[in-house]
Amino acid sequence: xxxxxxxxxxxxxxxxxxxxxxxxxxxxxxxxxxxxxxxxxxxxxxxxxxxxxxxxxxxxxxxxxxxxxxxxxxxxxxxxxxxxxxxxxxxxxxxxxxxxxxxxxxxxxxxxxxxxxxxxxxxxxxxxxxxxxxxxxxxxxxxxxxxxxx
Numbered sequence: 650x651x652x653x654x655x656x657x658x659x660x661x662x663x664x665x666x667x668x669x670x671x672x673x674x675x676x677x678x679x680x681x682x683x684x685x686x687x688x689x690x691x692x693x694x695x696x697x698x699x700x701x702x703x704x705x706x707x708x709x710x711x712x713x714x715x716x717x718x719x720x721x722x723x724x725x726x727x728x729x730x731x732x733x734x735x736x737x738x739x740x741x742x743x744x745x746x747x748x749x750x751x752x753x754x755x756x757x758x759x760x761x762x763x764x765x766x767x768x769x770x771x772x773x774x775x776x777x778x779x780x781x782x783x784x785x786x787x788x789x790x791x792x793x794x795x796x797x798x799x
Contacts, residue, residue, distance in 0.1 A: 650711040652677065653721030668692045670708035671718060679719035679749050683778075690777030691750035694718050700757035702776075719749035722756065731797035732756050732790070741790030743781035751777045755791050759798055765791065774789045 652675055660670045671694070672678045680703055680725055683689040687702040694703045695717040703716075722730035727739065732755045742748040751774060758765060758773035765773060770791045779787065 650708070650714060650718060652716045652725070653718055653724070659712055663707065663709050665708045665710045666704055666713055667694070667706040667716070668703035670711075671703060671716070674708075675718050677718050677766035681746055681749055683746070688778070689750070690754060691747045693750035693753040693777065695753055695757060698757070698760060700754045700776075707727070717753075719752060722752070730756070732759065732794040735790045735797055736787075739786050739789040739793050741782065741786045743779075747777060747779045747781075751779070751787060755794060759795055763798060764795055 650659065652671065657675055660674055663698055665674070667679055667747070668682050671677050672682065680694055681691040682704055683691040685704050687705040690702065692702055692704040693700050696706070696711065721783050723733055732752050736742055736748065736752060752772060754777050762773070767788070770788055772785070774787060774791065
């Protein structure tokens, strides 16, 4: 499988979850694991450009596909991705645990819809849970990311 532009071997255990493979076998710990049931969204990665819950996929399903994690948006030394920059500018995070999942979901949302309405933003982030922010700053981050991406 290809993760962030680098080919990696498939896991030796065909039952290995994609989230566990990314974190434990590949060593990319920016993909967080919260509920392990696909409810919280903090394990969200891009699978061929679309947001998916990595805790609900087997790693073997990613063979032959492109997986992008939070680390792949702005590799070491590169400027922040517009969505990351927007979260920074608008204080769209507090504790940060949910942030990678939100960022990846927003990247997918803006790829599909570069100028979302407030209702479309709510729908686009509805699969991610945050216990700290109240979502107002996250919504502002999505609007700012759309501006930065234009």
